[in-house]
Amino acid sequence: MTGTMYLIGTGPGDPELLTLRAARLLATMPAIAYPTTEQAGAMAFDIARAYLNPSAQLLPICLPMRRDRAPGKAAYDQGASVIQTQLDAERDVAYLCEGDPLFYGSAMYLLERINAPVVVVPGITSLTAAAAAIVRPLAARNETLKILPAPLRDERLKAELNSAPAAAIIKLGRHFDRIRALLEQTGHARNAVVIEYASGQNQRITKLADFAHDARPYFSIILCSAGEEAWAKT
Missing domain, CATH: 3.40.1010.10 (Tetrapyrrole methylase, N-terminal domain)
Structure with a gap:
Protein backbone atom coordinates (compact mmCIF):
# COMPACT_ATOMS: atom_id res chain seq x y z
CA MET A 1 0.00 0.00 0.00
CA THR A 125 -2.93 27.33 -18.73
CA SER A 126 -1.03 30.54 -19.40
CA LEU A 127 -2.17 30.17 -23.01
CA THR A 128 -5.86 30.60 -22.25
CA ALA A 129 -5.16 33.19 -19.55
CA ALA A 130 -3.19 35.27 -22.06
CA ALA A 131 -6.02 35.13 -24.58
CA ALA A 132 -8.46 36.21 -21.88
CA ALA A 133 -6.19 39.10 -20.89
CA ILE A 134 -6.26 40.61 -24.38
CA VAL A 135 -9.86 39.51 -25.09
CA ARG A 136 -8.89 37.93 -28.39
CA PRO A 137 -9.57 34.44 -29.74
CA LEU A 138 -6.65 32.08 -30.03
CA ALA A 139 -8.01 30.73 -33.31
CA ALA A 140 -11.35 30.22 -35.03
CA ARG A 141 -13.19 28.15 -37.61
CA ASN A 142 -10.67 26.06 -39.56
CA GLU A 143 -7.58 27.91 -38.41
CA THR A 144 -4.78 25.94 -36.82
CA LEU A 145 -3.04 27.17 -33.68
CA LYS A 146 0.60 26.31 -33.08
CA ILE A 147 2.30 26.49 -29.70
CA LEU A 148 5.99 27.09 -30.28
CA PRO A 149 8.74 27.10 -27.62
CA ALA A 150 11.10 30.01 -28.25
CA PRO A 151 14.29 27.92 -27.75
CA LEU A 152 13.61 26.10 -31.06
CA ARG A 153 16.09 26.93 -33.81
CA ASP A 154 15.31 29.76 -36.22
CA GLU A 155 14.84 27.45 -39.20
CA ARG A 156 12.31 25.28 -37.39
CA LEU A 157 10.42 28.25 -35.97
CA LYS A 158 10.23 30.01 -39.33
CA ALA A 159 8.93 26.88 -41.06
CA GLU A 160 6.29 26.35 -38.36
CA LEU A 161 5.18 30.00 -38.47
CA ASN A 162 4.91 30.02 -42.26
CA SER A 163 2.24 27.30 -42.03
CA ALA A 164 0.46 28.69 -38.97
CA PRO A 165 -2.39 31.22 -39.21
CA ALA A 166 -2.20 31.65 -35.42
CA ALA A 167 0.65 30.99 -33.01
CA ALA A 168 1.59 31.25 -29.37
CA ILE A 169 5.27 31.65 -28.55
CA ILE A 170 6.20 30.49 -25.05
CA LYS A 171 9.39 30.35 -22.95
CA LEU A 172 10.57 33.70 -24.31
CA GLY A 173 13.13 35.03 -21.83
CA ARG A 174 16.49 35.59 -23.50
CA HIS A 175 15.09 34.54 -26.90
CA PHE A 176 12.81 37.58 -27.16
CA ASP A 177 14.76 39.68 -29.68
CA ARG A 178 15.31 36.91 -32.22
CA ILE A 179 11.67 35.84 -31.91
CA ARG A 180 10.54 39.38 -32.70
CA ALA A 181 12.77 39.39 -35.79
CA LEU A 182 11.33 36.06 -36.96
CA LEU A 183 7.73 37.25 -36.50
CA GLU A 184 8.50 40.31 -38.61
CA GLN A 185 9.84 38.06 -41.37
CA THR A 186 6.78 35.78 -41.39
CA GLY A 187 4.13 38.51 -41.16
CA HIS A 188 2.99 37.58 -37.64
CA ALA A 189 4.40 40.70 -35.96
CA ARG A 190 1.72 43.08 -37.23
CA ASN A 191 -0.81 42.31 -34.52
CA ALA A 192 1.36 40.36 -32.08
CA VAL A 193 0.87 41.02 -28.36
CA VAL A 194 3.22 40.26 -25.48
CA ILE A 195 1.51 39.15 -22.26
CA GLU A 196 3.72 38.96 -19.19
CA TYR A 197 2.58 37.09 -16.05
CA ALA A 198 -0.93 36.51 -17.43
CA SER A 199 -3.64 36.97 -14.75
CA GLY A 200 -1.08 37.76 -12.03
CA GLN A 201 -0.79 40.96 -10.03
CA ASN A 202 2.15 42.08 -12.17
CA GLN A 203 0.46 41.27 -15.48
CA ARG A 204 1.59 43.52 -18.31
CA ILE A 205 0.24 43.68 -21.87
CA THR A 206 2.25 45.31 -24.66
CA LYS A 207 1.93 45.31 -28.42
CA LEU A 208 5.04 43.72 -29.88
CA ALA A 209 5.70 46.83 -31.95
CA ASP A 210 5.72 48.94 -28.77
CA PHE A 211 7.73 46.56 -26.60
CA ALA A 212 10.83 48.51 -25.53
CA HIS A 213 11.48 47.70 -21.86
CA ASP A 214 14.55 45.69 -21.01
CA ALA A 215 12.87 42.98 -18.91
CA ARG A 216 12.57 39.63 -20.64
CA PRO A 217 10.53 37.52 -18.20
CA TYR A 218 10.39 33.75 -18.64
CA PHE A 219 6.70 33.82 -17.69
CA SER A 220 5.62 35.67 -20.82
CA ILE A 221 3.91 34.68 -24.03
CA ILE A 222 3.40 36.19 -27.49
CA LEU A 223 0.05 35.67 -29.19
CA CYS A 224 0.04 36.43 -32.89
CA SER A 225 -1.93 35.74 -36.04
CA ALA A 226 -1.42 36.04 -39.77
CA GLY A 227 -4.76 34.52 -40.67
CA GLU A 228 -7.93 35.85 -42.28
CA GLU A 229 -9.95 36.67 -39.18
CA ALA A 230 -10.59 40.27 -38.17
CA TRP A 231 -8.09 40.29 -35.28
CA ALA A 232 -5.35 39.19 -37.68
CA LYS A 233 -5.73 42.33 -39.79
CA THR A 234 -5.52 45.01 -37.11
Whole structure:
Protein backbone atom coordinates (compact mmCIF):
# COMPACT_ATOMS: atom_id res chain seq x y z
CA MET A 1 0.00 0.00 0.00
CA THR A 2 1.18 3.51 -0.80
CA GLY A 3 -0.20 6.99 -0.74
CA THR A 4 -1.42 8.71 -3.91
CA MET A 5 0.46 11.49 -5.66
CA TYR A 6 -1.73 14.32 -6.92
CA LEU A 7 -0.32 16.50 -9.68
CA ILE A 8 -2.24 19.73 -9.15
CA GLY A 9 -2.32 22.59 -11.62
CA THR A 10 -2.43 25.91 -9.79
CA GLY A 11 -3.33 27.98 -12.85
CA PRO A 12 -1.44 30.86 -14.46
CA GLY A 13 -1.13 33.28 -11.54
CA ASP A 14 -4.41 34.55 -10.12
CA PRO A 15 -5.24 32.43 -7.02
CA GLU A 16 -8.95 32.74 -7.90
CA LEU A 17 -8.30 30.72 -11.07
CA LEU A 18 -7.40 27.64 -9.03
CA THR A 19 -10.08 25.01 -9.68
CA LEU A 20 -12.62 24.03 -7.04
CA ARG A 21 -11.29 20.47 -7.12
CA ALA A 22 -7.74 21.62 -6.51
CA ALA A 23 -8.80 23.83 -3.60
CA ARG A 24 -10.79 20.99 -2.02
CA LEU A 25 -7.90 18.55 -2.22
CA LEU A 26 -5.25 20.99 -1.01
CA ALA A 27 -7.30 21.83 2.08
CA THR A 28 -6.79 18.31 3.47
CA MET A 29 -3.54 17.16 1.83
CA PRO A 30 -1.01 15.97 4.45
CA ALA A 31 2.08 16.77 2.35
CA ILE A 32 2.66 19.46 -0.28
CA ALA A 33 5.60 19.30 -2.71
CA TYR A 34 6.36 22.18 -5.03
CA PRO A 35 9.11 23.40 -7.37
CA THR A 36 11.27 26.34 -6.43
CA THR A 37 14.08 28.10 -8.29
CA GLU A 38 16.61 30.75 -7.38
CA GLN A 39 15.42 32.95 -10.26
CA ALA A 40 11.63 32.62 -10.12
CA GLY A 41 10.99 31.60 -6.51
CA ALA A 42 8.09 29.25 -5.82
CA MET A 43 5.31 30.57 -8.04
CA ALA A 44 2.99 27.55 -7.79
CA PHE A 45 3.24 27.61 -3.99
CA ASP A 46 2.54 31.34 -3.87
CA ILE A 47 -0.58 30.89 -6.01
CA ALA A 48 -1.98 28.05 -3.89
CA ARG A 49 -0.81 29.28 -0.47
CA ALA A 50 -4.25 30.41 0.76
CA TYR A 51 -5.80 27.00 -0.01
CA LEU A 52 -3.23 24.74 1.67
CA ASN A 53 -3.85 22.57 4.71
CA PRO A 54 -2.14 24.64 7.45
CA SER A 55 -0.71 21.49 9.04
CA ALA A 56 0.63 20.04 5.79
CA GLN A 57 4.29 19.07 5.60
CA LEU A 58 6.00 21.26 2.99
CA LEU A 59 8.45 19.63 0.57
CA PRO A 60 10.21 22.27 -1.59
CA ILE A 61 12.08 20.85 -4.57
CA CYS A 62 14.80 23.13 -5.89
CA LEU A 63 15.08 22.97 -9.68
CA PRO A 64 18.03 24.59 -11.48
CA MET A 65 17.21 26.78 -14.48
CA ARG A 66 20.08 25.74 -16.74
CA ARG A 67 20.52 24.67 -20.34
CA ASP A 68 22.53 21.64 -19.23
CA ARG A 69 19.97 18.94 -18.44
CA ALA A 70 22.14 16.93 -16.04
CA PRO A 71 21.54 19.14 -12.94
CA GLY A 72 17.81 19.10 -13.66
CA LYS A 73 17.71 15.31 -13.87
CA ALA A 74 19.56 15.05 -10.57
CA ALA A 75 17.11 17.48 -8.95
CA TYR A 76 14.09 15.50 -10.16
CA ASP A 77 15.70 12.27 -8.92
CA GLN A 78 16.20 13.79 -5.50
CA GLY A 79 12.73 15.36 -5.43
CA ALA A 80 11.08 12.11 -6.49
CA SER A 81 12.94 10.29 -3.71
CA VAL A 82 11.61 12.74 -1.10
CA ILE A 83 8.06 12.34 -2.43
CA GLN A 84 8.36 8.54 -2.67
CA THR A 85 9.36 8.36 0.99
CA GLN A 86 6.09 10.06 1.91
CA LEU A 87 4.08 7.83 -0.41
CA ASP A 88 5.70 4.67 0.96
CA ALA A 89 4.57 5.80 4.40
CA GLU A 90 1.01 5.73 2.99
CA ARG A 91 0.72 9.52 2.98
CA ASP A 92 -0.84 11.32 0.02
CA VAL A 93 1.30 14.02 -1.58
CA ALA A 94 0.25 16.94 -3.75
CA TYR A 95 2.78 18.31 -6.22
CA LEU A 96 1.98 21.87 -7.28
CA CYS A 97 2.62 23.03 -10.82
CA GLU A 98 2.04 26.39 -12.48
CA GLY A 99 -0.68 26.31 -15.11
CA ASP A 100 -1.52 22.72 -16.03
CA PRO A 101 0.69 19.84 -14.83
CA LEU A 102 0.98 18.23 -18.27
CA PHE A 103 1.26 21.38 -20.40
CA TYR A 104 5.02 21.98 -20.41
CA GLY A 105 4.85 21.44 -16.64
CA SER A 106 7.65 20.19 -14.41
CA ALA A 107 5.26 17.59 -12.99
CA MET A 108 5.66 15.43 -16.10
CA TYR A 109 9.23 14.56 -15.11
CA LEU A 110 8.03 12.97 -11.89
CA LEU A 111 5.70 10.51 -13.58
CA GLU A 112 8.42 8.05 -14.58
CA ARG A 113 10.17 8.40 -11.23
CA ILE A 114 7.25 7.70 -8.88
CA ASN A 115 5.99 4.24 -8.01
CA ALA A 116 2.49 4.96 -6.71
CA PRO A 117 -0.99 5.82 -7.99
CA VAL A 118 -1.10 9.23 -9.68
CA VAL A 119 -4.08 11.56 -10.04
CA VAL A 120 -3.82 14.62 -12.29
CA VAL A 121 -5.87 17.72 -11.49
CA PRO A 122 -5.86 19.95 -14.59
CA GLY A 123 -5.28 23.68 -14.31
CA ILE A 124 -5.91 26.75 -16.45
CA THR A 125 -2.93 27.33 -18.73
CA SER A 126 -1.03 30.54 -19.40
CA LEU A 127 -2.17 30.17 -23.01
CA THR A 128 -5.86 30.60 -22.25
CA ALA A 129 -5.16 33.19 -19.55
CA ALA A 130 -3.19 35.27 -22.06
CA ALA A 131 -6.02 35.13 -24.58
CA ALA A 132 -8.46 36.21 -21.88
CA ALA A 133 -6.19 39.10 -20.89
CA ILE A 134 -6.26 40.61 -24.38
CA VAL A 135 -9.86 39.51 -25.09
CA ARG A 136 -8.89 37.93 -28.39
CA PRO A 137 -9.57 34.44 -29.74
CA LEU A 138 -6.65 32.08 -30.03
CA ALA A 139 -8.01 30.73 -33.31
CA ALA A 140 -11.35 30.22 -35.03
CA ARG A 141 -13.19 28.15 -37.61
CA ASN A 142 -10.67 26.06 -39.56
CA GLU A 143 -7.58 27.91 -38.41
CA THR A 144 -4.78 25.94 -36.82
CA LEU A 145 -3.04 27.17 -33.68
CA LYS A 146 0.60 26.31 -33.08
CA ILE A 147 2.30 26.49 -29.70
CA LEU A 148 5.99 27.09 -30.28
CA PRO A 149 8.74 27.10 -27.62
CA ALA A 150 11.10 30.01 -28.25
CA PRO A 151 14.29 27.92 -27.75
CA LEU A 152 13.61 26.10 -31.06
CA ARG A 153 16.09 26.93 -33.81
CA ASP A 154 15.31 29.76 -36.22
CA GLU A 155 14.84 27.45 -39.20
CA ARG A 156 12.31 25.28 -37.39
CA LEU A 157 10.42 28.25 -35.97
CA LYS A 158 10.23 30.01 -39.33
CA ALA A 159 8.93 26.88 -41.06
CA GLU A 160 6.29 26.35 -38.36
CA LEU A 161 5.18 30.00 -38.47
CA ASN A 162 4.91 30.02 -42.26
CA SER A 163 2.24 27.30 -42.03
CA ALA A 164 0.46 28.69 -38.97
CA PRO A 165 -2.39 31.22 -39.21
CA ALA A 166 -2.20 31.65 -35.42
CA ALA A 167 0.65 30.99 -33.01
CA ALA A 168 1.59 31.25 -29.37
CA ILE A 169 5.27 31.65 -28.55
CA ILE A 170 6.20 30.49 -25.05
CA LYS A 171 9.39 30.35 -22.95
CA LEU A 172 10.57 33.70 -24.31
CA GLY A 173 13.13 35.03 -21.83
CA ARG A 174 16.49 35.59 -23.50
CA HIS A 175 15.09 34.54 -26.90
CA PHE A 176 12.81 37.58 -27.16
CA ASP A 177 14.76 39.68 -29.68
CA ARG A 178 15.31 36.91 -32.22
CA ILE A 179 11.67 35.84 -31.91
CA ARG A 180 10.54 39.38 -32.70
CA ALA A 181 12.77 39.39 -35.79
CA LEU A 182 11.33 36.06 -36.96
CA LEU A 183 7.73 37.25 -36.50
CA GLU A 184 8.50 40.31 -38.61
CA GLN A 185 9.84 38.06 -41.37
CA THR A 186 6.78 35.78 -41.39
CA GLY A 187 4.13 38.51 -41.16
CA HIS A 188 2.99 37.58 -37.64
CA ALA A 189 4.40 40.70 -35.96
CA ARG A 190 1.72 43.08 -37.23
CA ASN A 191 -0.81 42.31 -34.52
CA ALA A 192 1.36 40.36 -32.08
CA VAL A 193 0.87 41.02 -28.36
CA VAL A 194 3.22 40.26 -25.48
CA ILE A 195 1.51 39.15 -22.26
CA GLU A 196 3.72 38.96 -19.19
CA TYR A 197 2.58 37.09 -16.05
CA ALA A 198 -0.93 36.51 -17.43
CA SER A 199 -3.64 36.97 -14.75
CA GLY A 200 -1.08 37.76 -12.03
CA GLN A 201 -0.79 40.96 -10.03
CA ASN A 202 2.15 42.08 -12.17
CA GLN A 203 0.46 41.27 -15.48
CA ARG A 204 1.59 43.52 -18.31
CA ILE A 205 0.24 43.68 -21.87
CA THR A 206 2.25 45.31 -24.66
CA LYS A 207 1.93 45.31 -28.42
CA LEU A 208 5.04 43.72 -29.88
CA ALA A 209 5.70 46.83 -31.95
CA ASP A 210 5.72 48.94 -28.77
CA PHE A 211 7.73 46.56 -26.60
CA ALA A 212 10.83 48.51 -25.53
CA HIS A 213 11.48 47.70 -21.86
CA ASP A 214 14.55 45.69 -21.01
CA ALA A 215 12.87 42.98 -18.91
CA ARG A 216 12.57 39.63 -20.64
CA PRO A 217 10.53 37.52 -18.20
CA TYR A 218 10.39 33.75 -18.64
CA PHE A 219 6.70 33.82 -17.69
CA SER A 220 5.62 35.67 -20.82
CA ILE A 221 3.91 34.68 -24.03
CA ILE A 222 3.40 36.19 -27.49
CA LEU A 223 0.05 35.67 -29.19
CA CYS A 224 0.04 36.43 -32.89
CA SER A 225 -1.93 35.74 -36.04
CA ALA A 226 -1.42 36.04 -39.77
CA GLY A 227 -4.76 34.52 -40.67
CA GLU A 228 -7.93 35.85 -42.28
CA GLU A 229 -9.95 36.67 -39.18
CA ALA A 230 -10.59 40.27 -38.17
CA TRP A 231 -8.09 40.29 -35.28
CA ALA A 232 -5.35 39.19 -37.68
CA LYS A 233 -5.73 42.33 -39.79
CA THR A 234 -5.52 45.01 -37.11
